[in-house]
Amino acid sequence: MDTEIKSIEQIHELINKEIESLPFSGYPSNLYDPIAYMMHQNGKRLRPALALIACNMFGGDLKKILRPAIGIEIFHNFTLVHDDIMDQSPIRRNHETVYRKWGTNVAILVGDTMFALAYEFLIQTDEGFLGEILRLFNKTAIQVCEGQQLDIEFENRTDVSIDEYIEMIREKTAVLLGTSLMTGAIVARTPKQQAEQLYQMGIKMGLAFQLMDDILDCYAQQDKFGKSIGNDIMTNKRTYLFLQAYQKANPSQRIELDECFGNNTMPADEKISRVKHIYDDLKVGDDGYALADGYFSDALRLLDELPVEDNRKIGLKTLIERLAVRQV
Amino acid sequence: MDTEIKSIEQIHELINKEIESLPFSGYPSNLYDPIAYMMHQNGKRLRPALALIACNMFGGDLKKILRPAIGIEIFHNFTLVHDDIMDQSPIRRNHETVYRKWGTNVAILVGDTMFALAYEFLIQTDEGFLGEILRLFNKTAIQVCEGQQLDIEFENRTDVSIDEYIEMIREKTAVLLGTSLMTGAIVARTPKQQAEQLYQMGIKMGLAFQLMDDILDCYAQQDKFGKSIGNDIMTNKRTYLFLQAYQKANPSQRIELDECFGNNTMPADEKISRVKHIYDDLKVGDDGYALADGYFSDALRLLDELPVEDNRKIGLKTLIERLAVRQV
Numbered sequence: 001m002d003t004e005i006k007s008i009e010q011i012h013e014l015i016n017k018e019i020e021s022l023p024f025s026g027y028p029s030n031l032y033d034p035i036a037y038m039m040h041q042n043g044k045r046l047r048p049a050l051a052l053i054a055c056n057m058f059g060g061d062l063k064k065i066l067r068p069a070i071g072i073e074i075f076h077n078f079t080l081v082h083d084d085i086m087d088q089s090p091i092r093r094n095h096e097t098v099y100r101k102w103g104t105n106v107a108i109l110v111g112d113t114m115f116a117l118a119y120e121f122l123i124q125t126d127e128g129f130l131g132e133i134l135r136l137f138n139k140t141a142i143q144v145c146e147g148q149q150l151d152i153e154f155e156n157r158t159d160v161s162i163d164e165y166i167e168m169i170r171e172k173t174a175v176l177l178g179t180s181l182m183t184g185a186i187v188a189r190t191p192k193q194q195a196e197q198l199y200q201m202g203i204k205m206g207l208a209f210q211l212m213d214d215i216l217d218c219y220a221q222q223d224k225f226g227k228s229i230g231n232d233i234m235t236n237k238r239t240y241l242f243l244q245a246y247q248k249a250n251p252s253q254r255i256e257l258d259e260c261f262g263n264n265t266m267p268a269d270e271k272i273s274r275v276k277h278i279y280d281d282l283k284v285g286d287d288g289y290a291l292a293d294g295y296f297s298d299a300l301r302l303l304d305e306l307p308v309e310d311n312r313k314i315g316l317k318t319l320i321e322r323l324a325v326r327q328v
Numbered sequence: 329m330d331t332e333i334k335s336i337e338q339i340h341e342l343i344n345k346e347i348e349s350l351p352f353s354g355y356p357s358n359l360y361d362p363i364a365y366m367m368h369q370n371g372k373r374l375r376p377a378l379a380l381i382a383c384n385m386f387g388g389d390l391k392k393i394l395r396p397a398i399g400i401e402i403f404h405n406f407t408l409v410h411d412d413i414m415d416q417s418p419i420r421r422n423h424e425t426v427y428r429k430w431g432t433n434v435a436i437l438v439g440d441t442m443f444a445l446a447y448e449f450l451i452q453t454d455e456g457f458l459g460e461i462l463r464l465f466n467k468t469a470i471q472v473c474e475g476q477q478l479d480i481e482f483e484n485r486t487d488v489s490i491d492e493y494i495e496m497i498r499e500k501t502a503v504l505l506g507t508s509l510m511t512g513a514i515v516a517r518t519p520k521q522q523a524e525q526l527y528q529m530g531i532k533m534g535l536a537f538q539l540m541d542d543i544l545d546c547y548a549q550q551d552k553f554g555k556s557i558g559n560d561i562m563t564n565k566r567t568y569l570f571l572q573a574y575q576k577a578n579p580s581q582r583i584e585l586d587e588c589f590g591n592n593t594m595p596a597d598e599k600i601s602r603v604k605h606i607y608d609d610l611k612v613g614d615d616g617y618a619l620a621d622g623y624f625s626d627a628l629r630l631l632d633e634l635p636v637e638d639n640r641k642i643g644l645k646t647l648i649e650r651l652a653v654r655q656v
Binding site for chain 1: 476
């Protein structure tokens with residue numbers, strides 16, 4: 001049993017040690033090398049951290065959540081491998097993406113294998129938890145796919161509303177954060193109502209997290225962010241920045257946005273700099289940060305309301321506060 | 329409880345009725361339409377049939393295996409959707425493949441969603457079975473991916489042995505047939521040793537089934553087979569036919585095989601007809617049928633040995649005998 005209160009640093013150490021101890025090797029090596037390549041990169045490992053923190057907050061046994069938490073991280077990495085094919089992203093975590101390095105076919109299969117591997121880890125806990133964990137996870141996995149499909153479809157639509165965008169990132173990103181927290185709560189045998197409140201907290205965190213990700217995609221420093229800056233603009237993503245800009249734009253700015261987003265032959269530099277110029281003029285980055293801050297505040301309020309001793313809430317509170325000011 | 333002995337026809341009716349009752353609909357429709365398109369096609373639905381037949385043979389409750397069996401069928405269809413991208417197959421079951429009809433990105437996501445959906449169905453049985461069913465299924469899903477990766481890698485290797493080919497089709501095809509049978513056995517609470525014997529039977533059936541599939545890919549009538557004939561030759565697959573032909577070939581035939589399989593610009597008709605001509609001369613189709621027959625006989629022998637009343641074995645025996653003479 002491992003139930004004593006842990007700091008975020010201790011939680012991350014547990015996760016990192018476990019992941020680093022896993023070779024992710026096998027035959028054929030062309031299938032497993034990319035899995036090890038993805039899993040051993042310095043990702044944020046936010047989702048397993050959320051699962052462990054939630055379990056720890058409710059006094060659950062961390063030994064019973066560690067493997068399912070890593071399953072969630074493997075699942076998340078699988079979605080990145082497939083998303084990078086669809087979005088034609090060249091760089092992730094400052095490394096060449098799997099599809100660029102090994103080709104599309106290998107990347108499809110690598111993702112599929114990771115998906116199965118995720119389930120293999122997810123069920124490494126007490127059998128009594130399996131039904132609940134899996135029903136939640138399956139539903140979430142399907143929602144993540146729906147969110148990604150919407151993200152792709154929005155690229156070719158000019159009439160996406162901000163509400164639709166929020167619903168899309170809720171599915172694409174937020175539900176998995178909610179699920180990570182709730183899985184930790186399930187393993188800690190938390191009462192259903194509190195587990196669901198934690199899930200809602202994860203949704204708020206996820207919305208804020210994705211909003212900031214969209215802002216960083218445009219405004220971060222590439223070497224820190226680890227992805228190529230402006231890729232969302234390049235691939236005509238209807239992010240919050242675009243939608244808000246389009247709403248606030250004067251007629252000539254709107255024409256220019258239409259021109260840039262309807263154009264797949266414009267040189268990358270030109271397209272990104274013209275769009276960013278409009279974003280800057282309209283201060284949509286500030287709007288995005290304000291919206292994200294609101295969601296982070298909602299999350300903190302939900303945390304506050306949970307009937308748990310204050311010293312058991314410190315980990316999650318610290319994590320939310322750090323996410324709210326992240327630069328990468 | 330539904331435990332009385334069923335004929336193959338009754339088993340298939342149960343499965344077909346259940347699948348047809350499922351709309352496979354949802355939002356966004358571009359994600360769900362292809363799932364319904366795949367699942368409502370007239371596939372053989374062999375794998376769910378095996379699961380139900382095994383459960384029925386051991387006196388298990390068919391109500392408890394029906395949903396997991398459909399989960400296995402959804403998983404199988406997911407692998408087809410992704411394989412068709414990788415193999416660039418235009419036609420399956422006489423319909424355009426998903427990637428041709430909706431594009432590669434949608435096909436990737438459709439497959440991913442089906443994978444998650446497969447798990448959603450797989451766990452719709454008594455909670456007590458979940459651990460065992462999922463450990464088996466996860467391992468199998470990973471092996472299927474490994475087999476597909478080997479299949480792709482073999483296209484670019486000239487030194488593949490027949491043993492390696494058999495190992496590849498064992499992973500790509502046979503383990504899922506074994507798993508279908510064993511899942512039925514688990515739900516019927518069959519003693520472990522017998523469940524494992526059934527798994528081994530599934531392996532033999534699967535090897536024979538894939539061998540015949542390779543032969544049919546070359547020799548079936550397209551409208552009956554439902555796939556474009558000669559696609560394995562077109563995509564340089566190292567099937568049994570090729571490997572056996574390469575082994576039996578005289579020096580000039582071997583040069584011609586090398587010429588055809590190393591050539592991706594040769595017109596399809598020419599490539600297929602030249603290779604088939606060599607296959608015919610060397611009678612490798614007959615060799616393949618003989619090998620498949622051997623595996624089918626092994627399967628029947630394993631069935632014979634099972635300590636189950638003869639009248640409960642009729643369904644599985646009939647199914648094996650039908651597979652052994654299938655033309656499509």
